[in-house]
Amino acid sequence: MKGAPGGDGGPVGNGRRRGPEGGSRRNPGGGPDRDPGGGRRRDRIHVAVLMGGGSEERAVSLASGCEVAAALRAAGHRVTGVDAGIGAMPAALERRIRASGIGRAEVPLPPPGAPHVLPEAGVIRSEPALAEADVVFLALHGGAGEDGTIQALLEVAGIPYTGSGPVACALAMDKDLTKRLLRDEGVATPDWIAGATPGGEVAERLGLPVIVKPASGGSSLRLVLARSTREADEAAEAAEAGGDVAMYEAYVKGREFTVGILDGEPLPVVEIEPLRELFDFDCKYRPGLAVETAPALIPDALADALRAQALAVHRLLRMEHFSRVDFMLDEGGKVWCLEANALPGLTANSLLPKAGRAAGMEFPALCERICRLGRDAGARRRWGSDGP
Numbered sequence: 001m002k003g004a005p006g007g008d009g010g011p012v013g014n015g016r017r018r019g020p021e022g023g024s025r026r027n028p029g030g031g032p033d034r035d036p037g038g039g040r041r042r043d044r045i046h047v048a049v050l051m052g053g054g055s056e057e058r059a060v061s062l063a064s065g066c067e068v069a070a071a072l073r074a075a076g077h078r079v080t081g082v083d084a085g086i087g088a089m090p091a092a093l094e095r096r097i098r099a100s101g102i103g104r105a106e107v108p109l110p111p112p113g114a115p116h117v118l119p120e121a122g123v124i125r126s127e128p129a130l131a132e133a134d135v136v137f138l139a140l141h142g143g144a145g146e147d148g149t150i151q152a153l154l155e156v157a158g159i160p161y162t163g164s165g166p167v168a169c170a171l172a173m174d175k176d177l178t179k180r181l182l183r184d185e186g187v188a189t190p191d192w193i194a195g196a197t198p199g200g201e202v203a204e205r206l207g208l209p210v211i212v213k214p215a216s217g218g219s220s221l222r223l224v225l226a227r228s229t230r231e232a233d234e235a236a237e238a239a240e241a242g243g244d245v246a247m248y249e250a251y252v253k254g255r256e257f258t259v260g261i262l263d264g265e266p267l268p269v270v271e272i273e274p275l276r277e278l279f280d281f282d283c284k285y286r287p288g289l290a291v292e293t294a295p296a297l298i299p300d301a302l303a304d305a306l307r308a309q310a311l312a313v314h315r316l317l318r319m320e321h322f323s324r325v326d327f328m329l330d331e332g333g334k335v336w337c338l339e340a341n342a343l344p345g346l347t348a349n350s351l352l353p354k355a356g357r358a359a360g361m362e363f364p365a366l367c368e369r370i371c372r373l374g375r376d377a378g379a380r381r382r383w384g385s386d387g388p
Contacts, residue, residue, distance in 0.1 A: 045371050046078045048133035050150070050161075053084035054109055054119050055143025056217075063102045064346040065139035066094045068367050072137070075364040077371070080129040084140060084150070085109040085119040087127050102347065120144050124153045135375040136161040137367070139346060146343045147173040147216065160378020162370050164342045168318040172342040175247055176215050178317065182337055185316055187309065189337045190250040190328075196236050197248065199229025206250045212236055214244040225251065225278045249338075254330040257296060259310035260344065260355040261323045262366070263373055266307035267355035268295035287349055294358035305335065313340050321373040324352055 049072070051065020052058055062083070069081045081089035086109065093107065109119060123130075130136055136154060138161050144150050148166035155166070164172070171177055176194035183189060191206055194215055202210055212235035213223045224235035236246035256274075260267040273291040296303065310325035317323075317340055324344035328336045344352045346367070356366040 044077055045072075045368075045375060046080075046132065046134045047072050047137050047371055048080045048082050048127075048129045048135075049137045049139055050082050050084050050130070050145075051089075051139040052086070052107075053140050053143060053145045053150075055141065055145060057142035058085070058109075059102050060345060060347065061139055061141045061145065062097050062107075063348075064141065064350070065137075066097045067348055067363070068137055068139050068346050069094055070098060071364040071367045072371065075368045077368070080133065082123065082127055082129055083107065084123050084145060087123055088129050118144055118149070120150055121153060124150070124157060124159075130154075130159055131157070134160070135371050135378060137371055137374065138163050138343060141343055141345065142217065155381070158382070160375055160381070162374030163321050164317075164319040164323065168320065169342045171317045172319065172323070172340045173216050175213075175339055176245070178339060181316060182313065185312075187313065187316075187337050188335065190252050192250065193248045194245060196240060196246050199226075199232040199236075202232050202248045203229050206248055208232075209251050211249040211251055212239055213247055213249070214239045215247040216244055223278065252328040252330050252336050254328050257298075257306055257327045257329065258351050258355075259306050259325050259327070260352045261310060261314045261319070261325070262356070262369065263321065264311075264314075266311050267352075268358040269298065269303045269306050270294040270351050270355050270358070271296035271298070272351070292351060292354055294354040302329070309335065309337065313337060317342075320377065322352065322370055324355075 047069075049065045049069045051061045051068075053061060055061070065081060069079045072079045081091075081094050083089050086107065136159055138145065138150065140146060140150060146169055148168075148170035151161065151164070151169055152166040154161045163169075171181065176192070179189045179192055190211075193202060193205060208229075209225050209227045210232055211223070212226050212232055217223075217239070224231070224238070226232035226235045232248065236248070239246040256272040258270050258272060260270075271293045273293070275289050275291070306327055309327070313325045314323050319340065319342055322344070324341040326338040326341070328338060330336060344350065346353060353363045353366060356363065361369070
C-alpha cells in the first residue's frame with residue numbers, strides 16, 4: 001500500500017532512505033561498524049529483550065519476548081532475554097516457551113520481598129544485561145510494563161529502550177483517558193461509562209448488549225459482551241479484580257480493523273474476523289479462532305481513511321516508534337476508534353507482525369527496525385537532539 005514502510009531500515013513512504021543510524025555505545029557516530037580490515041559491515045546491536053514481569057499479561061509478554069529474541073538473533077544481533085520479574089533468562093527456557101505456546105511453560109514469579117514492592121524495579125536496578133545493552137527491547141504487556149512506570153525507571157537509569165515514553169504509555173493504557181482525548185479531538189469513539197455503575201443505568205445510557213472491560217487492561221482479558229443488566233454487573237465485578245476500574249462501552253456491530261504504526265508511517269490495514277462474536281483473549285492467541293487478513297480487502301478510500309486516523313491517534317497520544325490502533329466500521333459505514341496500544345503483541349499470532357509482512361517486512365526486520373529506533377532515541381536523549 002502507498003506509504004507503507006519498507007523492511008530493514010529501507011525506503012519509507014516516498015522511497016528516500018533516512019539519514020545514518022544513531023550511534024551505539026561502541027559506535028557513537030552512527031552508521032555501520034567497520035571490521036578490523038577497514039571494510040564496512042552491517043551494524044550489530046547488543047539487545048536486552050525485557051519481557052514477563054508481574055502483570056496479568058505475563059504469559060503473553062513472555063511469548064512476545066521470546067519471539068522477538070529469536071528474531072533478533074536470526075538477524076545477527078547479540079541478544080539477552082531478561083524476565084522483568086526475575087532477571088536474565090536461560091536460552092533453554094526461551095526455547096521451551098516458544099515451543100510450548102502462551103502460558104504453558106511460564107515460570108512463576110517468586111513472592112515479593114516486601115509488600116507493594118515492584119519486582120521490575122529491582123531487576124532494572126541490578127540486572128547487568130540491561131545496563132550493558134545498546135538498547136532494551138520492551139516486550140512487556142500490561143501493568144507497570146505498559147503504563148509508563150518501567151519507561152520512567154529506564155529513563156532515570158539512562159538506559160535506551162524501544163517504544164513510547166512514560167506519558168504516552170500512561171495515556172494509551174488508561175482507556176477512559178484515551179477516549180476523552182479522542183472525543184475532544186473530534187475522533188469518533190463509542191460512548192462509554194468509567195467506574196462501577198448499576199446495570200440498569202448502564203443499559204439505559206448505552207443499551208444492551210454492552211462491552212464491559214477493565215479500563216487499564218490489555219490482551220482482551222476480562223473482556224465481556226454483557227447481554228443483560230445482571231451480566232453487566234457480574235462483568236464489572238470481574239473487571240475490577242486486582243484494583244482496576246470497570247469500563248462499559250456501547251457495542252458497535254460491524255467489521256473490525258487494526259492499523260499498526262511504525263516510525264511515523266501507517267502499515268497496511270488488517271481486518272479481524274473472529275469466529276466468535278467477540279475478539280477475546282482466546283481469539284487473539286489461539287490459532288484458528290479468527291481470520292486476520294493483511295492487507296484488508298477493502299476500498300482504497302477506506303484503507304487510506306483508517307491509516308490516516310490511526311496516525312492521527314498515534315500522534316495525539318504522543319506515541320513513538322510503533323503502536324497499533326483498533327477500529328470498528330459499523331453497519332452504516334461509520335468508523336469508530338476503540339483504543340490504542342503502546343506496546344502491541346509480538347507473538348507468532350499477533351497483528352503487528354502480520355501488518356509488517358503485508359508491507360514486505362519479515363518479523364526479524366521489523367524487530368531490528370524497532371531496535372534501531374529505540375537506540376537512536378536513547379542517543380538523542382543522552383546527547384540532545386543535535387548530537388554530542
